[in-house]
Amino acid sequence: MFVNSKKVESSSSPSSEYDELPAPSEAGSANAPLTWPPGVHRVCLPPRQTTLQKLRRRLLEIFFPDDPLHRFKDQTWLTRLVTGVQCFFPIFKWAPNYSFKLLKCDVVSGITIASLAIPQGISYAKLADLPPIIGLYSSFVPPLIYSVLGSSRHLAVGPVSIASLVMGTMLSEAVSYTTEPTLYLKLAFTSTFFAGLFQASLGFLRLGFIIDFLSKATLVGFMAGAAVIVSLQQLKGLLGIVHFTSKMQIIPVLFSVFDHIDECSPQTIVIGVIFLALLLTTRHISSRRPRLFWISAAAPLTSVILSTILVVCLKSKLHNIQTIGQLPKGLNPPSAHMLHFTGDHLALTIKTGITTGVLSLTEGIAVGRTFAALKNYQVNGNKEMVAIGLMNVAGSCTSCYVTTGSFSRSAVNYNAGAQSAMSNIIMAAAVLITLLFLMPLFHYTPNLILAAIIITAVVGLIDYEAAYKLWKVDKLDFVACLCSFVGVLFISVALGLAIAVGISVFKILLNVTRPNTVSLGNIPGTQIYQNRSRYTDAVRIPSFLILGIEAPIYFANSTYLQERILRWIREEEQWLASHDITDLRCVILDMTAVTAIDTSGLDMISELRKMLDNRSLKLVLANPLGSVMEKLHKSDVLELFHFEGLYLTVGEAVSDISSSWKDQP
């Protein structure tokens, strides 16, 4: 088969070993012809490295691109210890300099986000099919832990809509909360544990780049799709329908609405629509004027209070309205005994944990980075993962479900002037007071208000502008966005996400499989060679065809590139023939953008060289990058070029080859 082809085609001269080369600084001379013409620069090999050194460098670049230990260099042991502690517990970094002035700001912002976190916590827990109290528990312990471990100053931690939705969907497919509440709770806490474990492991193992594969385009589509489904699901609460599907695709949800339209309670609808309109209006005002952020921040709690009062006052008349009901008073009960690592549902909890873990991590990291960039400080992705992960592991032992940094609450936190993670502590304190003393007040809070709060929150996830910008700037990104939107709406949340990631990866592969090749021309009076179709003043050099290859040369594109280069040559020859101009004598490949090459690519180059040799065409490479040069050297390809035909720039190649033709016409 073709692998053996080498045996047939090449009389394989043994390649000179790397080790026999002179030291790197003189390495150029090894590649140089004996008489190197003046004005032509040598193409050097990169400094010699052993396989182990290369592997080490590569691994460092993969896992420690930010050189996390740079702070520890050239320091005393004490400084190192302090830096180490501060590194793992950022609270020790900001706490010593914490002032009363900062505290004032943090108290304001902390109370503001608490007023948002309490109703949202209750609502999101319902989105995850969990009892509302779990949402409040999750707004108490995780923020405290994050304030010790987290490095973002503006992240407001607690339950979020997307992760709640996904957890609810995935668990409900196997177990129903209404029929088996204890089992469902166990699964939820175990999933949370796995989510935290996965997040922390990603951080510890410095594999954080995995979440980068959820591209922005994918997330825009995914979140819009999820928002649409969540909003439609809320029709249950808003219309007062009792029998409702637990499925998450758009079609069963719509059917559910129409099938049970007779169950609608007019009172519920009227009150629901009024509050929804109120909430949406405040949201609109705040988004127009960021200074009025407190309007939308205060609206949910105000609505909860107003609607509860309304229900209590008109209790006799509004008998059809469903309310939250009794909520237990008191702090988070421990739940470590509810974590189950055996049994039928282990695979489900791991899957749910990883999915919600990835999603909440993506949200948390992105939100943290956004606000860090606005205030010009840096958030370390891997460290944040550890913080969020440990906070979820701790949460799973204290009756919390998956939490992360929420975008909406973090934005409020930022706008309210939060200065440090202390605002999370203040918020947790407010939740604590609620848990201890105010729980009975929620007894008559109607479900419809929770639905209205959820809709208001998720409507913000539908980002038309971002989608339009994707369309404008990058059509393929838009397709990825659209696919994840449609996938989430019609297939399922997890599969929609998988499809979108697949498309994003496919896009990368497509760019590698079908790379751009351009014909370069000289800009007169300079040594600049540029794309002829883009720079109209760039001119053809007689007898030369200069091609820029704009991609690494891999197995996936070597065949294509060979065909494409031959086509360029054919078209150039046809053009020359039709214009009666001198023949083509030399093809220069500008390798500046060829960032890597593999064995298939090397074979392609040597095969191309042979083919062009047979047609009396010279093939020359200009400016191969370090890694490419090294591989050209290690394989037999450079010998095929007789160490000639390598130039540092296209300009030098053209002038040197032209002058050699003048010498021997």
Add this chain to the structure above:
Amino acid sequence: MFVNSKKVESSSSPSSEYDELPAPSEAGSANAPLTWPPGVHRVCLPPRQTTLQKLRRRLLEIFFPDDPLHRFKDQTWLTRLVTGVQCFFPIFKWAPNYSFKLLKCDVVSGITIASLAIPQGISYAKLADLPPIIGLYSSFVPPLIYSVLGSSRHLAVGPVSIASLVMGTMLSEAVSYTTEPTLYLKLAFTSTFFAGLFQASLGFLRLGFIIDFLSKATLVGFMAGAAVIVSLQQLKGLLGIVHFTSKMQIIPVLFSVFDHIDECSPQTIVIGVIFLALLLTTRHISSRRPRLFWISAAAPLTSVILSTILVVCLKSKLHNIQTIGQLPKGLNPPSAHMLHFTGDHLALTIKTGITTGVLSLTEGIAVGRTFAALKNYQVNGNKEMVAIGLMNVAGSCTSCYVTTGSFSRSAVNYNAGAQSAMSNIIMAAAVLITLLFLMPLFHYTPNLILAAIIITAVVGLIDYEAAYKLWKVDKLDFVACLCSFVGVLFISVALGLAIAVGISVFKILLNVTRPNTVSLGNIPGTQIYQNRSRYTDAVRIPSFLILGIEAPIYFANSTYLQERILRWIREEEQWLASHDITDLRCVILDMTAVTAIDTSGLDMISELRKMLDNRSLKLVLANPLGSVMEKLHKSDVLELFHFEGLYLTVGEAVSDISSSWKDQP
């Protein structure tokens, strides 16, 4: 969530529309500051194209990179018709000029490959668990069809070991030939039909690049693994064991040998080892001296004849030796009625068809290309796929199983001096005579000789040299090779292949996720800027940090690149501080190797710009490529740069910015 971050962070000024720009040739002026300094070249936008034009160009590049219609341009209708017919039936291209001299060569090579094809056909059919006669049928019809449709002059068509092995493995898992021979045959023919359909569709739909994803490294490992397993499987025939596993992993095969070691027949072993040694020796001689190719070409048939005579003569004494037995005389019976497109096994046949189709296509195309390159003609991949596909579809209706161009026989064909596809016709004629008249002669051919022939053939698939070269040139390619080897040996053929493809794709993604960034310096006396660690004479430019980014900027690497660039800046500043040199004032990103950018990349650039602005560092881009420039323009990023900070070369950026500093110190 982060998608909304734009709303918070930017006061989004509406971007000027592409349509309002001047024509492409003047486009540069739109981006230029009002007073463009002398000696600085404008960075142009690529020529304007509508979305439709771009889509068309992209699709053409994906599906028609070779511009297949170029032959039809500017031709009369008659010429077009003739070209079209010649295009679909290459026989009409070479037949008119066919001479007696060429025929002589083809007869010699045709008979030579027939002497190899007949014993190999019988052996490979056994490898696929099919009756031996199917192997001979498959060496008759497909070569005839290929000689009409195929464009390679040296491809010798027939059954091949890998595809036979894979088909045997996959079908045997569901159905056993010994218990249900008719069903097994049906499945084999149906799989062949699907293989052909898939191959022809790939060609028609011009999706041939899919097979490029089986990289050479993958195939080296895969074939070595398959060869080891096939060889071990042949111990059954070579040792005369009766009860043998049909599994394909190394462990059950080895267990099978040791469990049934008592069934071994000493006579079989002695004769088998002698013939195996003979065959391996002839193979060794021929591989050392290509001129003596006929020794290994003639050896299998000679061995078959010798061993058959031996068995016939010593019939009374060699009673333990298993022989092929009765074979039906006559031509291929039609088998179209045996194709079944319904029932339980449909999924299996489709899967088997696609897997064997891809594998045989890869082998056929690679072999065709190898010999085409040696004789300097071109084989069109997509056309070959159609030819091989139609040949298999036709084969499935005439009692043939999957066939393709075999490497070993094609090499013999080439060395024997084949000049055209006529050698396939001659071979088919020889097989025809065998089928019609010589079948009874194979009655007493011992199975052990078939095992020896298979081992000799597959041993050549273990390519140490290629594996060593992979290790030497590209460690990651070697890992892919190793994984596919181990995967095939210990897991399964299909999964081993899938793992290897996965690793190859992972390698591409890894290169995208963790791209190289280098710090550039100026080579004194020139405008050349090169990697400082590679070119020791390249010097730092005071106050400047020039970074070359060697990858497209995608969602998968934008976070990494941002962190990495900030680290470069930090390290440069530390270095400058420790050497008491002037501060860093400007960062130049050399975008020459940034072949593409997506929306995440654009956000990264603008965020980086803002961060550096806050630190009073200027950020400048040098030489963005066409597609990148277009996206920079379409998004708001260029406006963020106030249309400044874009230069065509690093040299111009350095000189222009330096001189602007001199003007306003």
